[in-house]
Amino acid sequence: MGQKGAETRDRLLDATQELMEGGGYFGTGLNQVIAASGAPRGSVYFHFPGGKDQLVGESVRQAGRVMEEAMERLAESEPRAGEFVGGVLRHLGDRLEESGWRKGCPVASVALDTAADNDPLQEACSDVYASWEAALRARLEGRADADDLAVTILALIEGALLLARAHRSRRPLDSVARQIGVLLS
Template identity: 70%
Template structure:
């Protein structure tokens, strides 16, 4: 019986994190109200505070880290399977473009909206966003090692991708991702 309760509790926690991630990506921090999270996660209010005693900020920070890990794993896999850095960037942009378009232009970056809305005023959320971006930058840098300025290239490419995602979402078009892909390839070809 205790095992069943433990499994049920873990499942509830995962549902709350899943619901939070969905709401964050589509509506940002302020679009992920606790009532919406509870409803979307099909969980009683008490479960939220049991699993996340730090309240909304703890829930959002864990959701950002969790989403960041998932995207980071995909980035690392794409980097490992790409024969060149140029191919890696193309694969990353294709993956993110497909993710964005298949979500009805709702799932851009799981971190950007929270970073833009909250990083200036909320240390816990700023830290979570910074950790995720640092891990993504490290995944890119690992594929760029050996090139002059790999640190600068990694942050430049990450910034290009993040900006392209915002533009693609706003325009409901993958064209900004395609343009950034061409420019990133040209940049990498020069190094």
């Protein structure tokens, strides 16, 4: 694929992620993705012959990688687990606030809309969450409860994002950051 094709594909993925975060799977149509990306209509099926589900699945996986990269950068600057998780929450809070409270978790809206009856999208969401759990678990090395703590911390982060979005306030994120700090101390 040439550079122009790769750029078109990336625009489609970025537009899909943006729209899915704000409107969910069922609130986002291919016409919206085409309009938001500026891509020609035929590009969707050229780059994503599996249609909307393939496009959404790859968009979820891309969003997961972007968050993993942000976590890796935070891990380099925040040596202790509690500080690391606080940094993740600040990053997500900044992203949420800067988006006008539309961009919470890039996976949650798709998971909520599709996990019960769309196996490929459920798998994509599950894989992303598993990779985030692994990144958290890596920061908890040496603790006997690292597996349980990684799941607990991820659940607290996801819940805090939902509440922050609903309240249009960073308060839930700040509260969870403080409590995770206590939990990890």
